[in-house]
Amino acid sequence: MPLPTMRPAPRARAGRRGPRRFTRRDLAVLGVLLGLPVLLDLAIVWGPTLASIGLSFTSWDGLGEIRWVGGKNYATLFTDYPQFWPAVRNNLLWLGFLGLVATPFGLFLAVLLDRGVRFSRFYQSTLYMPVVLSLAIVGFIAQLVFSRDQGALNAVLANQDHPVDWLGDPDLNIWMVLIAAAWRHTGYVMILYLAGLKSVDASLKEAAAIDGASERQTFFRVVFPTLRPVNVIVGVITVIEALRAFDIVYAINHGRNGLELLSVLVTDNIIGEASRIGFGSAIAVVLLTVSLGFIATYLVQELRGEKQT
Amino acid sequence: MTQSSFNGSALPRNPAGPLSRRSLLRGAAIGAGAVTLPSLLTACGSGPGGDGKTVTLGSNASDAVPKKAYAQAFSAYEKQSKKTVEVNTVNHEAFQENINRYLQGSPDDVFMWFAGYRMQFFAKKGLLTDISDLWKGFDGFSDALKKQSTGEDGKQYFVPYYYYPWAVFYRKSVFEKGGYEIPRTFDEYRALAKKMDQDGLDAIAFGDKDGWPAMGTFDYLDMRANGYDFHISLMSGEESWTSPRVKNVFDLWRGLMPYHQQGANGRTWQEAAQSLQAKKSGMAVFGLPHPGQQFGATDREDLDFFPFPEIDPAHGQDAVEAPIDGFLMSKKAKNPEAAEDLLKYLATPEAELRYLRSDPNNIAVNESADTSSYNALQKKAVELVSGAKQISQFMDRDTRPDFASTVMIRAIQEFINNPNDVDGLVRDIERQRKDIFAAE
Numbered sequence: 001m002p003l004p005t006m007r008p009a010p011r012a013r014a015g016r017r018g019p020r021r022f023t024r025r026d027l028a029v030l031g032v033l034l035g036l037p038v039l040l041d042l043a044i045v046w047g048p049t050l051a052s053i054g055l056s057f058t059s060w061d062g063l064g065e066i067r068w069v070g071g072k073n074y075a076t077l078f079t080d081y082p083q084f085w086p087a088v089r090n091n092l093l094w095l096g097f098l099g100l101v102a103t104p105f106g107l108f109l110a111v112l113l114d115r116g117v118r119f120s121r122f123y124q125s126t127l128y129m130p131v132v133l134s135l136a137i138v139g140f141i142a143q144l145v146f147s148r149d150q151g152a153l154n155a156v157l158a159n160q161d162h163p164v165d166w167l168g169d170p171d172l173n174i175w176m177v178l179i180a181a182a183w184r185h186t187g188y189v190m191i192l193y194l195a196g197l198k199s200v201d202a203s204l205k206e207a208a209a210i211d212g213a214s215e216r217q218t219f220f221r222v223v224f225p226t227l228r229p230v231n232v233i234v235g236v237i238t239v240i241e242a243l244r245a246f247d248i249v250y251a252i253n254h255g256r257n258g259l260e261l262l263s264v265l266v267t268d269n270i271i272g273e274a275s276r277i278g279f280g281s282a283i284a285v286v287l288l289t290v291s292l293g294f295i296a297t298y299l300v301q302e303l304r305g306e307k308q309t
Numbered sequence: 310m311t312q313s314s315f316n317g318s319a320l321p322r323n324p325a326g327p328l329s330r331r332s333l334l335r336g337a338a339i340g341a342g343a344v345t346l347p348s349l350l351t352a353c354g355s356g357p358g359g360d361g362k363t364v365t366l367g368s369n370a371s372d373a374v375p376k377k378a379y380a381q382a383f384s385a386y387e388k389q390s391k392k393t394v395e396v397n398t399v400n401h402e403a404f405q406e407n408i409n410r411y412l413q414g415s416p417d418d419v420f421m422w423f424a425g426y427r428m429q430f431f432a433k434k435g436l437l438t439d440i441s442d443l444w445k446g447f448d449g450f451s452d453a454l455k456k457q458s459t460g461e462d463g464k465q466y467f468v469p470y471y472y473y474p475w476a477v478f479y480r481k482s483v484f485e486k487g488g489y490e491i492p493r494t495f496d497e498y499r500a501l502a503k504k505m506d507q508d509g510l511d512a513i514a515f516g517d518k519d520g521w522p523a524m525g526t527f528d529y530l531d532m533r534a535n536g537y538d539f540h541i542s543l544m545s546g547e548e549s550w551t552s553p554r555v556k557n558v559f560d561l562w563r564g565l566m567p568y569h570q571q572g573a574n575g576r577t578w579q580e581a582a583q584s585l586q587a588k589k590s591g592m593a594v595f596g597l598p599h600p601g602q603q604f605g606a607t608d609r610e611d612l613d614f615f616p617f618p619e620i621d622p623a624h625g626q627d628a629v630e631a632p633i634d635g636f637l638m639s640k641k642a643k644n645p646e647a648a649e650d651l652l653k654y655l656a657t658p659e660a661e662l663r664y665l666r667s668d669p670n671n672i673a674v675n676e677s678a679d680t681s682s683y684n685a686l687q688k689k690a691v692e693l694v695s696g697a698k699q700i701s702q703f704m705d706r707d708t709r710p711d712f713a714s715t716v717m718i719r720a721i722q723e724f725i726n727n728p729n730d731v732d733g734l735v736r737d738i739e740r741q742r743k744d745i746f747a748a749e
Contacts, residue, residue, distance in 0.1 A: 061409075063436070082719065083715075083719060148572045149584070165571070165572035165575045168518070168572045170574070253574075256520060256718060257518075268714065268715055269711070269715060273710040273714065274715050275710070
């Protein structure tokens with residue numbers, strides 16, 4: 001699981017305890033083992049991050065000189081870039097939909113399966129199946145289903161005269177894409193919760209039952225709180241999925257016409273032939289700021305939790 | 310963001326070795342540039358160099374048909390000159406997207422590119438080799454072609470190879486059955502569209518999901534209503550988008566919108582061409598290669614086109630949109646003599662015909678190219694282009710790439726969704742134009 005952790009901190013403490021006790025060789029080994037990850041971290045994570053922040057105050061086409069323009073990129077972004085606010089809105093929608101619809105639905109399915117419905121193995125594998133597909137492929141599948149003229153859905157609905165333009169209508173297509181994304185996300189969440197539920201001590205539920213708790217009470221008061229570690233992981237995954245969403249909309253229509261996302265705007269401006277690198281970096285910094293908000297919240301929670309235990 | 314990429318050179322080669330502050334900074338700087346795949350592309354460019362016998366060639370012809378056609382042209386050259394052409398083919402879109410980094414890395418000696426603004430941009434940045442001397446020996450290129458091959462400094466950089474005109478395509482059988490006449494003026498065009506609409510057809514097939522196909526319609530409307538010169542200066546960022554002349558273009562287009570296929574933003578151009586093929590729609594604005602690919606061999610005979618109708622008699626049907634593909638020589642060419650020799654060959658009619666034999670969806674640029682092997686559509690296309698007073702490229706080749714891709718694609722899709730707010734639309738475009746063209 002790609003969880004950000006605070007590994008270096010305890011190690012640093014261990015190092016402070018008494019460097020004299022280590023031989024020269026120990027120090028060398030420690031230095032390499034510690035130094036390497038730190039350097040990699042600096043070079044691969046922090047270097048580009050700081051470079052992006054720096055570039056976001058410049059104007060650069062990738063070929064000529066880099067010119068300092070101050071906050072102009074940000075001013076343009078907030079006022080004169082019509083794609084920006086729709087992209088922010090869509091990222092938030094993504095977060096809301098995955099967090100409030102797809103994730104609870106995954107939990108619901110996990111609970112159902114955990115109670116041992118008939119054919120549960122079959123359901124389990126069917127629901128989990130989409131998770132092995134990359135989101136780009138989910139995007140292609142969505143096109144086969146939702147295409148206006150040749151899609152499966154309109155063929156089933158059979159309204160040839162006024163077919164619904166599922167992916168071309170900018171008020172509608174975001175919801176179709178969210179459904180497709182949720183199709184995959186739900187399975188993922190379900191399998192995580194299922195694993196969590198299996199590991200809940202059965203005696204807890206028994207004890208609750210003996211104390212006269214209803215099923216609902218047992219779940220919300222007893223089982224759910226013991227799932228805290230899983231909840232944290234699921235929360236993190238949901239946020240990551242929502243913020244890094246990119247491939248599915250890019251596969252469908254390059255993230256245009258109602259499917260704008262911050263990640264797509266960054267790509268369009270920096271990677272394409274456009275090469276508005278300074279401007280694209282400014283968008284990237286906005287995305288970074290949003291991400292940092294979530295990361296900070298998560299870390300604060302985690303550290304507080306660690307202290308309590 | 311999600312494009313995490315791994316650039317090997319950003320890492321210290323010897324992990325245990327000393328890592329100076331400078332190399333760390335350099336690593337960070339490279340890491341910052343590593344948002345794309347430069348290493349991948351530069352890896353393609355490192356061919357054997359300097360032996361005078363091998364010339365490397367960067368190709369964006371990743372589709373099967375053009376790839377094969379180019380291979381035949383190059384092998385004919387190899388036989389004739391006893392030299393080797395080493396072709397590095399990169400996916401078409403990826404080649405375009407990475408072109409900046411490709412040219413700054415170690416590019417191939419010769420590479421495929423387009424005429425017009427996009428070529429001039431690289432010439433201005435000093436990334437191309439001036440081939441004016443070669444051009445003095447070239448034969449059979451019209452003045453319009455020479456103009457399209459010339460940089461802003463008046464020197465030639467580009468060797469044109471083939472082009473494909475844009476026009477309004479239709480099926481002859483549909484026109485016969487409906488008793489439709491080829492429209493010459495815009496009023497006739499609109500009347501015809503209305504008639505087709507009443508006959509139960511989608512008058513104009515239309516798909517703009519990929520963002521670029523509708524640009525062809527805009528270009529033609531603008532050139533017919535305002536003339537080529539205005540169009541080009543509009544594309545160069547020298548005209549205001551809020552001017553009444555630009556609004557007029559959108560208003561003309563809005564008048565036609567009811568006869569366009571609905572839901573264009575959800576339809577690819579291939580699907581639009583298929584509806585033309587299936588006789589569900591009557592006409593479509595396309596480039597020469599586009600509809601043919603969606604037509605079976607038997608139906609292809611039935612395909613025909615007419616030039617985009619006249620709007621202002623002062624401009625008539627003078628301008629033709631005909632994007633030119635061809636070759637450039639990079640500044641860093643390792644093997645300039647061999648590269649020039651190859652370019653000289655590619656400028657001959659034989660080289661062009663060798664290509665077109667396998668890809669008959671384009672036409673040769675050289676006037677002395679033998680057109681007897683052309684099919685009817687190709688012959689008609691030659692006529693159309695040679696009668697043109699001016700040749701435009703295409704919106705995304707005639708203007709800055711950032712303006713075309715980040716501003717105009719969205720603007721036109723927005724217009725398709727809501728054709729009624731022209732004022733708001735041109736104001737949006739104008740604000741962004743000022744910002745982007747000020748960045749020069």
